[in-house]
Amino acid sequence: MAKTLFENIWDAHVVAQEPESPAVLYIDLHLIHEVTSPQAFDGLRKRGIKVRRPDRTFGTLDHGIPTTDRSLPIVDELAARQITIMERNCAENGIQLYGIKTGADKQGIVHVIGPELGLTQPGMTIVCGDSHTATHGAFGSLGFGIGTSEVEMVLSTQCLLQRKPKTCNVRIDGALKKGVTAKDIILGIIAKYGVGGGTGLVYEYTGTAIRTMTMEERMTVCNMSIEGGSRAGLIAPDETTFNFVAGREFAPKGAEWDKKLAWWKTLPSDAEAQYDVTYSLDADALEPMITYGTNPGMGMNITERIPDPDKIADLSQRKALEKALSYMGLQPNQQLLGHKVDMVFIGSCTNSRISDLREAAALLKGRKVAEGVRVLVVPGSTPIKKQAEAEGLDQIFRAAGAEWREAGCSACIAMNGDQLEPGQYGISTSNRNFEGRQGKGGRTFLASPLTAAASAVTGVVTDARVLTN
Amino acid sequence: MKFAGAAWKYGDDVNTDVIFPGKYTYTLTDLSQFASHALEDLDPDFAKQVQVGDIIVGGKNFGCGSSREQAAVCIKLAGVPVIVARSFARIFFRNCVNNGVLPVVCPEAVDAVEKGEAIEVDVAACIVRTPRGEFAFPPLSPSVAAILEAGGLIKMLRRKLGTEHLPMPEVKFAGE
Numbered sequence: 195m196a197k198t199l200f201e202n203i204w205d206a207h208v209v210a211q212e213p214e215s216p217a218v219l220y221i222d223l224h225l226i227h228e229v230t231s232p233q234a235f236d237g238l239r240k241r242g243i244k245v246r247r248p249d250r251t252f253g254t255l256d257h258g259i260p261t262t263d264r265s266l267p268i269v270d271e272l273a274a275r276q277i278t279i280m281e282r283n284c285a286e287n288g289i290q291l292y293g294i295k296t297g298a299d300k301q302g303i304v305h306v307i308g309p310e311l312g313l314t315q316p317g318m319t320i321v322c323g324d325s326h327t328a329t330h331g332a333f334g335s336l337g338f339g340i341g342t343s344e345v346e347m348v349l350s351t352q353c354l355l356q357r358k359p360k361t362c363n364v365r366i367d368g369a370l371k372k373g374v375t376a377k378d379i380i381l382g383i384i385a386k387y388g389v390g391g392g393t394g395l396v397y398e399y400t401g402t403a404i405r406t407m408t409m410e411e412r413m414t415v416c417n418m419s420i421e422g423g424s425r426a427g428l429i430a431p432d433e434t435t436f437n438f439v440a441g442r443e444f445a446p447k448g449a450e451w452d453k454k455l456a457w458w459k460t461l462p463s464d465a466e467a468q469y470d471v472t473y474s475l476d477a478d479a480l481e482p483m484i485t486y487g488t489n490p491g492m493g494m495n496i497t498e499r500i501p502d503p504d505k506i507a508d509l510s511q512r513k514a515l516e517k518a519l520s521y522m523g524l525q526p527n528q529q530l531l532g533h534k535v536d537m538v539f540i541g542s543c544t545n546s547r548i549s550d551l552r553e554a555a556a557l558l559k560g561r562k563v564a565e566g567v568r569v570l571v572v573p574g575s576t577p578i579k580k581q582a583e584a585e586g587l588d589q590i591f592r593a594a595g596a597e598w599r600e601a602g603c604s605a606c607i608a609m610n611g612d613q614l615e616p617g618q619y620g621i622s623t624s625n626r627n628f629e630g631r632q633g634k635g636g637r638t639f640l641a642s643p644l645t646a647a648a649s650a651v652t653g654v655v656t657d658a659r660v661l662t663n
Numbered sequence: 664m665k666f667a668g669a670a671w672k673y674g675d676d677v678n679t680d681v682i683f684p685g686k687y688t689y690t691l692t693d694l695s696q697f698a699s700h701a702l703e704d705l706d707p708d709f710a711k712q713v714q715v716g717d718i719i720v721g722g723k724n725f726g727c728g729s730s731r732e733q734a735a736v737c738i739k740l741a742g743v744p745v746i747v748a749r750s751f752a753r754i755f756f757r758n759c760v761n762n763g764v765l766p767v768v769c770p771e772a773v774d775a776v777e778k779g780e781a782i783e784v785d786v787a788a789c790i791v792r793t794p795r796g797e798f799a800f801p802p803l804s805p806s807v808a809a810i811l812e813a814g815g816l817i818k819m820l821r822r823k824l825g826t827e828h829l830p831m832p833e834v835k836f837a838g839e
Contacts, residue, residue, distance in 0.1 A: 215806040229688055230731060237817060241826065325730040325754055339754050341732035343761035343816045350820075355757075355806065389676050390724030393750050423724055425753050489676050489727075510675050510722055517674075607685045628680040628728060630704040 196464035199430050200361050200396045203336045203461065207319045209353055216355040222318040222335075223250055224348050225304045226289070228280040229257040229609070230323030234346035235283040245287040246352045252313060253284045253291040256303045258609045261572050261599035264294055273610060302575020302601040305329035305543040309413065310575055312442025316431035316458040321348055326543045326625065327426075328419040332412035333439070334431035334461050336396075339420060359425045360470035362395040366403040368477030373659040375553075376411035377545060377623065377642035379403065380418040381483035382475050385493035392424025395471060398463065399429050403477035409438040410547045417544045418625050421490040430462035482657060485627050485640040486530055487518035492627075494530075496645065496657050502526035521629055522637050523617070530639065530655045535621045537614055538569040538650040539632070541599075542606035542624035545643050546574030548581050550623065554647040555587040557658060563595035564653025570612055571596050572604040596650065608632045621649045666745045666765070667783040668716040670776045671702075671709060675722035679734035679755060681705040688731055694740060701737040715742030718782050720773055722748065725766075726755025735759045745784045747791055749773050760807050761816035767791065771798040 197205070210218040224247070231253070238245065245251055258273040268274040277294065284291035292301040300307060305326050308314040318335040320327060325339035340354065348354055366379060384391070397419050404412065412429050419427025429435075436455060439445045446454045481495040492515070494500070500519065503526060506512040519526065524533075540546070540554050551573060563569050571591045573579040579601055582588055588598045605612040606624035614620045614636025623646050627638035639655060648658035681704040683697075702709040719738065725748035726734060735758035738746065745765040759766045767784055772791035775798065776782050783792040791798050803811065813819035 212806070214804050216804070233732075241821075323730055325728065339730040341730050341735070341754060341758035341761060343732060344757065346817060347820065357804075359753075389727055390750065393724060393752070420728075423727060423752065489678065491676070514674050514676065609685055609688070626678075626680065626728065628678045628704075630684050631680045634684070634686075634704075 196466035196468070198361050198463040198467040198469060199334060199398055199428055199461055200336065203317055203319065203334075204358065206317065216357040219319055219354050219356045221250075221321050221348050221352050221354055223252070223308070223313055223320045224352070225308055225320065225322040225327070226251060226253045226345065227257055227304050227322070227324065228255050228259070228276045230342050231345055232276065232279050232283065233342050234349055235287070237346045238349055243350055245289065245349045248288040250352065251289045251349065252308075253280060253289050253293070254301055254304050254307055255280060255293040255602075257603045257607060259294070259602045260610050261602045261604045261612060264298075264600055270611065299576055302578065303543045303546065303603055305413070305417065306546060306574035306578065309333065309409070309438070310442070310577060312439055312445035315439055315445070315454070316435060317461050321354055325420045326417050328424070329413050329417040329543055331416040331419065331427040332409060332429050333435055334428060334458070336426055336428065338426055359396045360394055362392065362397050362424065362471040362473060363469040364397045364399045365472065365474045366399060366401040366477050367474075368403055368479070369406070370403065370477050370480060373644060373662065374480050374482055375642040375644060376407060376414040378480055378483040379475065379477065380415045381485065381490070381493045381640065382480050383473070384418065384422045384491050385483065386475060387422060387473055389421060389489045389491040390423040391473070392419065392422040395424050397422065397424040397427045398469070399427060404429055405432070408549065409434060410549045413547070414544055418490065421625055431458050482642060482645050482659070484530055484645060484655065485638075486522065486524060487515065488521055488627055488629050489518070490625065490627060490640060492518055493640070496531060496641070496655070499527045499529050500524055531657060533655045534619060534653060535567060535639070535649050535655060536618040537605070537620040538567060538646050539572070539605040539620060539622040539624060540643055540646050541570065541572030541574065541604050542622075543574065543603070544625045545623035546572060546578065548578050550643040551578070551582050551587050552585070554643045555590040557644060557647040557661065558594040558596065558651065559590050561594055561651045563650050567650055567653045569594075569596035569650045570599060570605055572599040572612070573601050575601045605632055608636075614638070621646050621655065664786040665783060666716065666718060666786070667781065668718045669714065670718055670720045670778060670780050670782045671706070671713065672720040672776065672778040673705060673722065675749070676724045676727055677705060677721050678728035679726055679731060680728055682726070682734040683731065683737045685729065685731065688733055694736075697733065697737040698741040701741040710741065713741050713743065717743055718784065719743050719746045720748070720776055720782065721746060722773065723750050725751050726759070727752040730754045730758070732758045732762065735762045735764055739764045747772055747782070747784065760810050763811060763815045765811055767800050769798050769800040772800070
């Protein structure tokens, strides 16, 4: 029978399936960070048991770690404590940690370093106590975000309970116009199908626009699958994928590579495979996207006007939009172009890879950040930071007046002091614009690195094509 | 088992950041403080006025966003034993079950109840009773029922593994 990519991976990992119950799935790779794992380790310690597969568990420091100079003591006592606990948990259990004292040269955001180290490979099941684990789906691996009880379960059993989701073919054909990016594709999908459009589904992104993308672009698309409400996002592995994985630290080598590669090539969906649902987006028609509201589905073409709640028939949606606009301090039918911004954040597991930094730097080169605008550029990993510095990108950012930081989650989740003040507006390349997400009372516009960089220069929401054409 | 209480009603796409702001995930180390911040950025009155046994009623995609389990835990610690919604985001749904909060999918009941009205969830009969009628919801799957009955995922696993006689760890949320 014809099978989808999802079914191929799923079937290869079911350990047990009791009737009317979730499947017991084997987990190939468990990534952990300092915020959602300590409680799980406490649980194990008090139960007197060890991590079952420390060799398949890898840790990093990203969520709470400061992105300022790390040779200095950490000022935030709680962050310092969290980091100490993570170091101890990993040391006691024989888990490789990419942190400050160990593996510092490879530290970074969990969803950036997994692929970078070659840990993320096609056909794998990957979990992390972080909802953006969907990022790894760019490699044709099934990535699920999990809660801390589940982190404890995976640490102790290397298995996860999971109900089999339905599949959705998200078909994106066409070619992106200049100035339109992978971020605009995923913001476009979420604006079109809503933040609940993927409930109970696994998205598989297909079509010519996806096939021609780099791995970094594919990761940006898969990363925000969770914002579309789907359980995971997938892209079939191809030569682009194999070329990216080959030669990385944890990639298979020699005969093992040949064996894995042969299997990976069998993973893509059969031409006759049936999906439960089909969605589509026309890449040719897509424009740069921006969000105006308080969920990632409240997005529009950057040149459009904010929708009018009075014209929305669905009562619940109308109320949600009214509430969002009130929080955002915006009016119906208003244009966002030209709206002032106080902070620009270029970073996060969505858009902090070298290509994102190159794009932003190309726009900022020879230009200055507008007065009164704070610009944070936070690379996704320490290797990306070094790469950027080798290319002189840090000099471009600094010369323009932006802050060049150490790798971490930073202002995306605003746990480490990198945040908006109440009432301030920020344009952010991250993935969530929820109330208070980037600081209490802070107002977030989500957009691509290009749009963010252009807005940094002008101090107002700007269509980058105006500056680059 | 029946749960009866006053309804706290909210709209679609209630996200985990407004249920439990990310900044508290390690600034709050004491579980006793969790409840006082529950739903802080959604409804500041909730934490002040919620009574033990009250029931949250939500729209579509309830609990979307982060995997941080504190969002489910703070609702439990606020004394809310059950959430009735049109649909749930998956990670939050499992986090609820794994912490012993019952997530009930029943769109008709959501339509039939207003804020502050009395609502009853009859788990055995799979019925939600509202001022505007009774509505059936699909029975809980055996695995979900077993986890809820045990009081959470870890407790269920201990029971299955025969280690329930050992002392249950007192897990705090910031590591120690």
